[in-house]
Amino acid sequence: MKRLKIGLVGLMHKNFTGDKLGIYNRSKQEMKKLSEEMNFDFICVEDGIYTDQEAEAAYTFLDKEKIDFIMIQSSAFNSGTIIPILTKLNIPIGLWAVKEPTASGPLPINSFCAMNMNASIIGQYLKEYDLPFKWFYGYMNDELFQRRFAITIKALTAIKNIKNAKIALIGGIANGFDNQYFDERKLQKRFGVKLYRNHEFSEIKHKMLSYEDEDVQDIMEQILKDSCSCNALAKEKINKNARLIKAVVDFKEENGYDGIALSCWPKFRIELDMVSCAAIGRLNQLYFTTACEGDVYGLITMMMMRYMNDKPSLLMDLSDFDEKDESVLFWHCGLGCNNVAFNGEVKLASHCNPGPWSGEGLKENAPVADMIFAKQKGTAARFTKDGEEMFLLTGEFIHPEKPSFDGSRGWMSNLKLNTKPIEVRDLVETILVKHQPHHYALAFNDLGEEMMEVAAWLGIKPMEKVAYEHFLQR
Numbered sequence: 001m002k003r004l005k006i007g008l009v010g011l012m013h014k015n016f017t018g019d020k021l022g023i024y025n026r027s028k029q030e031m032k033k034l035s036e037e038m039n040f041d042f043i044c045v046e047d048g049i050y051t052d053q054e055a056e057a058a059y060t061f062l063d064k065e066k067i068d069f070i071m072i073q074s075s076a077f078n079s080g081t082i083i084p085i086l087t088k089l090n091i092p093i094g095l096w097a098v099k100e101p102t103a104s105g106p107l108p109i110n111s112f113c114a115m116n117m118n119a120s121i122i123g124q125y126l127k128e129y130d131l132p133f134k135w136f137y138g139y140m141n142d143e144l145f146q147r148r149f150a151i152t153i154k155a156l157t158a159i160k161n162i163k164n165a166k167i168a169l170i171g172g173i174a175n176g177f178d179n180q181y182f183d184e185r186k187l188q189k190r191f192g193v194k195l196y197r198n199h200e201f202s203e204i205k206h207k208m209l210s211y212e213d214e215d216v217q218d219i220m221e222q223i224l225k226d227s228c229s230c231n232a233l234a235k236e237k238i239n240k241n242a243r244l245i246k247a248v249v250d251f252k253e254e255n256g257y258d259g260i261a262l263s264c265w266p267k268f269r270i271e272l273d274m275v276s277c278a279a280i281g282r283l284n285q286l287y288f289t290t291a292c293e294g295d296v297y298g299l300i301t302m303m304m305m306r307y308m309n310d311k312p313s314l315l316m317d318l319s320d321f322d323e324k325d326e327s328v329l330f331w332h333c334g335l336g337c338n339n340v341a342f343n344g345e346v347k348l349a350s351h352c353n354p355g356p357w358s359g360e361g362l363k364e365n366a367p368v369a370d371m372i373f374a375k376q377k378g379t380a381a382r383f384t385k386d387g388e389e390m391f392l393l394t395g396e397f398i399h400p401e402k403p404s405f406d407g408s409r410g411w412m413s414n415l416k417l418n419t420k421p422i423e424v425r426d427l428v429e430t431i432l433v434k435h436q437p438h439h440y441a442l443a444f445n446d447l448g449e450e451m452m453e454v455a456a457w458l459g460i461k462p463m464e465k466v467a468y469e470h471f472l473q474r
Contacts, residue, residue, distance in 0.1 A: 001307060002164060004040040004157045006031075007067035009058050009086065011078035011114065012048040018101055018108025020076035024048055027073055027098075030140040038153050043067055048075060055085040063089055069156055071096050071136075074114035083118045084126060092156060092457055093133035094149075095119055099142075112137070132457055155453035158307035163192030166256055167299060171201030171263030174293035179437045182296050183386050190387035190458060191300060196255075201267050207247040208240070208272070216242035223282065226338050227348045227369075234348035234367035237274045241367050244268075244279040245286075252288055259303045263294035269365055275351045278369040281335035281408065284312040291315045292335070293439070301382050301441035304454060311444040312337050316380070318431070318440055319405065321424045327399070328424060330380060330442055331409040336369020340444045342400040346371045352406040373397040373410030379447040380412070380440040383460065390455045391436050391463045392418050393427070394448040418462045419448040425468040433466045433473050 008031055010024035028044050035042035043065045045058045062070065070089055073096040087093065097115035101108050115135060122131050134152060137144040173180050184195050219242035224230060230238070248260060264276040276292065283290040289306050291299035292315055302313035314337065320329040333353075336346040347370040354362040380393040395412040402411050415422050417430065430436070455462055466473060 001157070002161050004069060004153060004160055005065070005067045006035070006040050006042055006069045006071060007062045007065065008042070008044040008071045008073065009062075010045070010048045010073045010075035011082055012050050012076045013078050014050060016076040016109050017106065018076060020109055021048055023098055023101075023109070024073065024075040027075070027139070031071070034140055034149075038150065040153055040157070049078070049082060052079070052081050052085060055082040059085055059088055067091065068160055069094060069152070072118065073098070074109075074111045074118065076109040076111060077114040078118075080117055080121055083121050087122060087126060087129065087131055090131075093122070093131060094136055094152065095133050096136045099138055132459075134453075151449050151453050154308040154450045155457060158304050158450075159454060159457060161258075161307045162300065162304055165193045165258040165303065167193055167195055167259045167261065167296070167303075168199050168251075168255065168257050169195065169197040169261045169263075169294055169296055170199040170204055171267055172294055174263055174265050174295075177293055177295070180293070180295050180297065180439070186386040187296070187300070190460075193300065195296065196257075201263060201271070204244070204247050204251065204262070205271060207251060208243040211243055211246060213239065216246050219245055223278075223348070226346065228345045230348040231350060231366070233350045233364065234278075237366045238348070240272060240274040241279045244274075244276055245282055248279070248283055248290060249286075249288065259289040259291070259299050261291040261294050261296045261299040264292045269363075273365065275333065275365050275368060277332075277334035277351065278336060278348060278367040281314070281337050281369045284314055284335065285337040285339060287312060289313060292332075295439050297383050297387070297437075298439045298441055302443075304383075305379060305381065305441060305443035305447055305451070308447055308450050309443050309445050311340055313441055313443045314340075314408065316408075316440050316442045317438055318380075319409075321428060322411070323424050325399070325411075325413060326415065326424050327402075327411045327413040328415065328427065329404060329409060329411050330373075330378075330440065331405055331407050333407050334368020334370055335408045336371040340373055340376070341371040342374045344374075349406070369408060370406055371408050372400045372404065373408075373444070375400060376444050377446040378410075378412055379443045379445065379451065381443070381447075381451050382437060382440055384437055384463075387458075387460060389434075389463050390451070390460045391431075391434075391440070392448060392451050392455075393440075394419065394446050416448060417465055419452060420465075422465060423468075426465055429468040429473070430463065430466045434463050436463065
């Protein structure tokens with residue numbers, strides 16, 4: 001994963017007599033230490049900036065360094081002519097003020113006022129440039145700095161990696177899933193991702209069939225080792241399952257892809273007499289993000305959260321809701337991952353529904369990875385409407401014993417939409433009235449604040465709650 005590159009400058013004015021250089025030097029040292037803890041690269045302008053000429057030199061230096069984010073500290077009050085020079089970098093901006101070193105007497109640095117002025121210049125004088133910025137206050141251990149900064153590092157790191165990502169759509173969108181239609185030009189403009197959409201299903205199929213049994217023996221053994229049970233049909237199909245895993249991994253490495261949207265249904269049943277669910281789950285457990293049913297925006301959302309998380313992302317349906325305990329059921333056919341499963345238990349089983357098989361009508365098939373999500377926090381999200389809007393739901397999987405349908409699944413409670421509590425009835429109204437697609441990228445952690453920040457930097461509008469009413473709402 002690519003690291004974020006952060007630049008720091010300190011703006012000053014000779015009229016203020018506080019220890020502005022001491023403040024800036026302390027901040028440089030603390031930011032350097034923070035870069036090691038939070039895994040980002042740190043570049044600083046060594047001296048304080050007093051004049052437009054010094055600001056131009058700082059701009060040239062930081063532009064050459066190709067930083068991703070600039071922290072502009074008001075080490076003291078500064079001339080309002082400096083901020084338009086630094087914003088020419090055209091990157092995300094952090095405006096940073098510190099607390100006054102004394103509480104009375106002559107005003108030492110006037111730091112917050114300077115940040116206020118700089119924010120106003122960006123938002124009013126430079127409004128045509130539409131420059132997003134985030135404010136910070138205090139030193140590294142202060143409440144108004146630490147958590148805010150950590151969220152920003154996660155969000156901008158994910159955005160940087162998405163911007164440089166190569167993804168593939170193999171076999172097109174699943175039949176009938178027209179709500180997954182997308183405009184690749186808008187996808188690239190919004191996220192910077194490069195999509196390769198002309199790969200045929202036959203490319204993966206032929207690669208699968210090209211292997212010898214010994215080529216996939218180790219994969220088969222590991223799958224069986226990680227599974228707490230395996231029924232007869234799943235065991236019969238496990239060789240094909242292993243071949244698919246190897247084919248996707250090899251395809252990824254040969255082409256340099258960072259994620260794949262794979263058109264799985266119904267092609268794997270019809271052409272290969274198998275289902276791909278367990279293989280896709282395992283690929284995500286191996287941290288190669290793979291979306292089923294050719295869902296490109298589902299894949300982008302999965303990847304965005306994966307870059308901020310140490311657990312896999314999965315693509316799920318929302319299949320039921322329960323007002324008795326204010327919960328919703330996230331379910332899919334069988335995308336099992338041991339590291340998010342209750343007690344680590346994943347069962348290899350038959351698909352819950354029969355499907356088409358050439359010349360034989362409907363036929364039972366396998367393998368799926370059947371599991372229940374462990375007790376943990378979760379985030380269900382999706383970029384939708386060609387990236388103009390984001391659905392964001394957070395909650396907790398706290399009742400693994402609650403009855404649920406065969407497949408990969410879990411009941412999520414303590415629900416929040418856009419980090420604010422929401423009742424199930426309002427959530428259902430929102431999903432349907434706002435035309436939310438039926439696929440949700442699910443991450444196993446609370447990434448609500450991080451995803452809200454991602455949306456803000458990218459100019460994406462969070463989907464607003466629609467309160468339930470008995471009458472029709474449009």
